[in-house]
Amino acid sequence: MRRALIIGGGWAGIAAMRTMSRHGGSDPGQPTTCRGPRIGGAANPLAATLVEERPYLGGRARSFTDRHTGDEIDNGQHVMMGCYHGFLSMLDAHHTMRRTEDLLEQQSALRVAFADTTGRRSVLDASRLPGRAGIAAGLALLGGLSLRGRLAALRLAALLLQRKASGKGLTCAQFLERYGQPLDVIKRFWEPIVLATLNAPLHLASAELLVTVMELAFLGTRSDATMLIPKTGLSSIFDSVSRHQGRFQEHVGVGVNRLVIRQGIVERAVLGNGREMAVQAVISAIPQRALERLLASSGITDHGLPPAPEMSPIISVYLWYDQAWMKDDFTAALGTTVQWVFDKRRIRPGLVALTVSAGSSLVSEPTEVIAQRCDAELRQLFPELRGIGLRHSQVIKEKQATPLFTPHTVRPAATALQPLAKNLIIAGDWTDTGLPATIEGAVRSGITAAELVYDVVG
Ligand SMILES: Cc1cc2nc3c(=O)[nH]c(=O)nc-3n(C[C@H](O)[C@H](O)[C@H](O)COP(=O)(O)OP(=O)(O)OC[C@H]3O[C@@H](n4cnc5c(N)ncnc54)[C@H](O)[C@@H]3O)c2cc1C
Known part of the structure; x- marks a missing residue:
């Protein structure tokens, strides 16, 4: 059977997988806008295998259990917007699992509360x-x-x-x-x-x-401007679009160590468990630096990619207070290190999630110091916290959160990595989606890459 290999189980990889599986006839969702022929009943159908080196799917947008409280928290608060059309239609199309409204709280119109240190x-x-x-x-x-x-x-x-x-x-x-x-x-x-x-x-x-x-x-439509806040952990949202069947398989805990490329074609992939897989097409849905490492271990240094941008960190802080105290679902903080505060009472009353984007100044600070500073800043911003105790904290430093796009960054298109290999297609939030490095950019790049697979394999 002909096989496409998708490397990386983040939003770009899963969007590629879903596009191919819906297209290949194994998915109950609605037809995608994919250009290629329907190949489900073809004599020589195309299978797709997704491999993810970590033991879980979701990449940079995942949740995990906090060991101290047993609460499911994310690796960092994510917010989506009504203009995430690729992401939302992917969720909507999958009626068999959970409905989008069960997963995300969408505002009826944009509303953002701001708080500053003067109260x-x-x-x-x-x-x-x-x-x-x-x-x-x-x-x-x-x-x-x-x-x-x-x-x-x-x-x-x-x-x-x-x-x-x-x-x-x-x-x-x-x-x-x-x-x-x-x-x-x-x-x-x-x-x-x-x-x-x-x-x-x-x-x-x-x-x-x-x-x-x-x-x-x-400045889009009223709905485009609204914010969507996850009601569940990010991994539950991811689960709602993964778990493929039949010819479409996802494997976690096994990475791709090496690609065998001959005369401009990837012929085989060598996996971390030693298995070799013959492939007709490969979608690389991994960050640029990971792709460069993979190519280097395949003996390729002259890959034609522009220099990889620096990565910008995001520091996320979860604080468990004795009781719920926030009046709004989320608030932008002005004049403090903390930039956004989210009420996570759905998980546990009194739990709040804080975000510090572009947080390089905090990366080397000890986690206890960061937590104490954030608690002190919240007490300055929100007098209603007076008398309410802090029970527990968790600081997550995502040092490689997103690529830092300056006016001089060159982003390659989500297309075949020519002239290196015409069947090696790149995807991910770092490719030239025209969007910032977001879930929506990752999803759109994955859909584009999946469409290109059909052009490559014919
Ligand atoms: C703290 C934080 C907050 C964020 N907030 C937001 C937000 O509010 N809104 C928003 O839209 N976006 C947000 N983002 C950005 C968003 O999470 C990313 O843009 C998106 O998840 C990137 O998806 P991706 O599939 O391109 O890459 P990734 O999620 O990085 O997926 C790539 C996967 O490839 C795997 N991999 C790497 N090498 C190999 C290999 N050799 N073999 C197999 N697998 C491999 C990795 O383990 C990883 O799982 C945030 C990110 C962070 C970290």
């Missing part, structure tokens, strides 16, 4: 008017901004809507300066968006990606 609260509320006018009204009424700041932000939003603001070749800091954004609106509005969506500081982050985020998410 001031403000809310960006897009529900007052329909469509994009709602975001404009929300911005116009956002508290804590000077009149000048508000007008400047509205002017830039209008330019973005008319596609008249370009971020090409600029960092976010340069872009915001060029479009006359005063400091208060940068600190209280733009910086939280950049950190949350690009995981990079303003002086490094690509403004082109910020423009994309604004166009697709905040």
Whole structure:
């Protein structure tokens, strides 16, 4: 039987697998937009095997059990948006497992609460008017901004809507300066968006990606701009789209050690357990540096990939308080190391998840120091925490959370790695999806890669 090998069991790999299995006729979901022929009943059908070197699927978006409390927590709080169309249609198509509404809480319109260390609260509320006018009204009424700041932000939003603001070749800091954004609106509005969506500081982050985020998410439809917060652990969401059957198999705990490439074709893969697998096509759904290591162990250093971008860390902190205390589901924190606070009362009343994006300054600090600092900052931000004790903490440092895309980063397309091997197709959040390194980017790259497999194998 002809076989495609998918290397890597993160969102890119699983999206490739699902696209192929639905296409190959073994999946009860609805047809995808895949271009290739239906091959389920063909005389020589195509099988797909996904291998993941870790003992679990999910890659950088997974959950695990905290040993002290037994609670299921994520490797870091993830937030999706209504504009994650690839991700959402993948969940929706899989009716046999859990429904999307059981997995994710979706806002009816964008609403973000902000808190600062003076105790001031403000809310960006897009529900007052329909469509994009709602975001404009929300911005116009956002508290804590000077009149000048508000007008400047509205002017830039209008330019973005008319596609008249370009971020090409600029960092976010340069872009915001060029479009006359005063400091208060940068600190209280733009910086939280950049950190949350690009995981990079303003002086490094690509403004082109910020423009994309604004166009697709905040200035898209009312539904596109909403936030979706997982109701369960990330691994449960992942489980709802994995577990394939028949010709489509997933194996965890076994990696690919080496590829045998001859005359521009990958012929075989050598797995970590010593097994060799003959392949007609390979989708590499692993991070760029992992792919470079795999190619090096296959004797290839001249792979034609652009230099791998630096990776940007995210520090996530879980704090277990004696009782629930948050008024909003989540709040953006201003003027503190902590940037976002999420109420995790669904898991346990009093549990909160904190996020520090672009967290390189915290990476080398001891975890107890980080937890103490975060607790102290929360008490400054939220007077309602007075008298409530902290019982337990967990700090997770994801040092390789996402690639840091600057204006100078070159991202290769999710396509065959030519001229090295015409049947080796690359996917992953780092490829040129046009999006920041996100679950949605990973999913879209996986779908594209799966479609290309049919072009390769015929
Ligand atoms: C803390 C944190 C918070 C985040 N927050 C958000 C968020 O709010 N919203 C959002 O959209 N995104 C967020 N992201 C980013 C998102 O998680 C990633 O963009 C996405 O999960 C990347 O998926 P991927 O499939 O491209 O890569 P990965 O998830 O890295 O998957 C690659 C897989 O390949 C495996 N692998 C590597 N080498 C081999 C080999 N030789 N053989 C077999 N397997 C191999 C790895 O073990 C891994 O499981 C966050 C990331 C982190 C870390």
